[in-house]
Amino acid sequence: MLKSRRIIAAAVDRTHAYIEVRPFYFPLIGAGIARRNPELSEPGLFGYGGFAWGRERADVSRFDVPRGLENTDFRLTADDEGGYTLTQEGMSFKGRVGVLEQWQEGGAVISLQVDRLDGKPGVQFILLRTSRLETIEDLQNTLKISETGKQSGIISVGLESSDPAEATSLLKEIGAEYLRQNEERKAQDAERALASLNRQLPQLKHELARAESEYNEVRHALGTIDLQEEAKSILQQSVSSQIRMSELRQRKEDLLVRFQEDAPAVVAVTQQMQVVARDLAGVEARIKRLPSVEQDVLRLSRDVKVNTAVYSAMLTTAQQLQLIMASKGGFARLLDAPELTERPVKTKRLMIVAASAAAGLLLGFLCAWFRKVYYRRVDEPGEIVEELGLPVRASIPYSATLAGSGMHEVESRKIGAIPGEQPAYRRAAAELPVPHDDLVDDAGVECLRRFRSTLQFDLQEAGNNIVAIIGATPGVGKFFVSANLAAVMAASGRKVLLIDADLRTGNLHRRFGLHRRAGLCDAVQEQLPPEEAIHRNVLKNLDFMSTGSSSSSPAEVLANEQLVHLLQDLSSRYDLIVIDTAPVLMAADALAVALHAGSTFTVVRAGVSTVDEIEEAVGQLNAAGASIAGVVFNGHHMHSNAYGGYGRHDRYGRSGRHGRYGRDVEAARTRNGGELVAEGN
Secondary structure, three states: OOOOHHHHHHHHHHHOOOEEEEEOOOOOOHHHHHHOOOOOOOOOEOOEOOOOOOOOEEEEEEEEOOHHHOOOEEEEEEOOOOEEEEEEOOEEEEEEOOOEEEEEEOOEEEEEEEEEEEOOOOOEEEEEEOOHHHHHHHHHHHOEEEEOOOOOOOEEEEOOOOOHHHHHHHHHHHHHHHHHHHHHHHHHHHHHHHHHHHHHHHHHHHHHHHHHHHHHHHHHHHOOOOOOHHHHHHHHHHHHHHHHHHHHHHHHHHHHOOOOOOOHHHHHHHHHHHHHHHHHHHHHHHHHOOOHHHHHHHHHHHHHHHHHHHHHHHHHHHHHHHHHHHHOOOOOOOOOOOOOOOOOOOOOHHHHHHHHHHHHHHHHHHHHHHHHHHHOEOOOHHHHHHHHOOOEEEEEEOOHHHHHOOOEOOOOOOOOOOOOOOOOOOOOHHHOOOOOHHHHHOHHHHHHHHHHHHHHHHHHHOOOOEEEEEEOOOOOOHHHHHHHHHHHHHHOOOOEEEEEOOOOOOOHHHHHOOOOOOOHHHHHOOOOOHHHHOEEEEEOOEEEEOOOOOOOOHHHHHOOHHHHHHHHHHHHHOOEEEEEOOOOOOOOHHHHHHOOOOEEEEEEEOOOOEHHHHHHHHHHHHHHOOOEEEEEEEEEOOOOOOOOOHHHHHHHHHOHHHOHHHHHHHHHHHHHOOOOOOOEO
């Protein structure tokens, strides 16, 4: 009932909750400054804007606008000597405080009564009229009602609002209206019950008079009759049962006013009446066994007593109902009246910060999970084996050393760029330092050394000694794998040639401080002999061939038959040829190169490559006839307690100058010429 439209509507009408009037504050900081200023302020900012900065206030008791202007902001500006101006998108009206003003606008009437306007001339207020029904429904939704304790009968009512005075006023009116309607309902119930009793009392009085008259006639005719003890007992039972039956009939009539015949309460009373009826039948049977004179006296005496008891009870009830109507009291009472709070219930900053942090963490986990599920990015080498059935030939952990050395570089995604053209976001060659000697102890390089060992067995069964390093998309670390694989193979004493076949965006030449001209493209197009296209001994036992001069059609250059003859010639001169190619899904160049390689390895990067990309790239390579030897898993974030713990490896490596393992590292540095090509993986 507290949320019923009858009570809420009465509270809304009395408080004019559908009218909102507030000072016009400067954005963000104006309201905070006004709360700390107890005086009326000079309106505006440097005389402009009409902003309120103090305790400006306006009270409006009536504001009626056409339905089309509901929920529309009006501007109320204070004028000199108790006047004001109401404006809204080209409309302007003048009025006086304390006077009901009405203006005609487009066939409709705008009514406004401003009861109070505290503010200096020029200060402005925002005036808004909302729909009455919408205000009632909003209040019904925001009102919080609960019972204090279980079956205590004490109801707690709360309301949250940004205006504490408005919330307090609304709650007071809701409580007052609830008590008022409770009193009215009690009086109405008493009035209806009294009307019903007033209709029955004359008939009961007539029945009582008739019974007394008949009883007196019998006594006058027969004289005084002394009933036997049995007859007295029967009389007492009969009177009690008759009174009980009369009470049950009255109770059933009251219930039928609110319930149907099949209601549980009505059914229970009906069953009780059936029990009393059986008792009365038994009493009647006992009465019939008495002498006829005693039967007549007993029945007449019973009628007199029953009618007297029923009439007296109903007369007493009628008097009580009259007292209820006169008292004007209800069944409900107000324990605690609403009070204007001094401290806001919101916002609780610590709770908000904690909840925001928890929500942020949860959202982060959900986003990561969604990204993992939706994009199907691979994070572990086992996922490749499980999803695609491809062997993982090497798993290179993420190198913090390389990352800290500034060696990270994102491969250019500008696949359509003209070779030789440097994108604006690409580093200059001078900004890509040659890595220092300590990198030979890095865990990622150590994994490449293990890859070198397994690759030696693969080359024995391959068709030739050419190894193609490819990737499905840019950014997977092909440069890192191809350059450093060639370096570690050369460090083992083999004669190795590294070829940059990414004619579109290849920049391996910058790793060695070289220029890209005079390279693969020139040799394939027979513009330059192969010997002049090779840079000798960029590292010990390692030669390098750059992409060469610019070409407007890289795919046609790599599809040239001269590429086959060039690779066959170079294959006979070197122990191993490592070719870095363009991304498979971005260009057809990689397919043309991989077709001539004895072993092709696909580079996959943790958290970057997806299952769909890898599957599509492998499918294209298989369709082109390339020999896929396996997958190189790059950027794997491994735990320090994992098998082969890299944390322990780093520790041993850094202390190596003083131990046997350190002497091995120094020897390796000597073999490598003290240099290693590195790129952040």
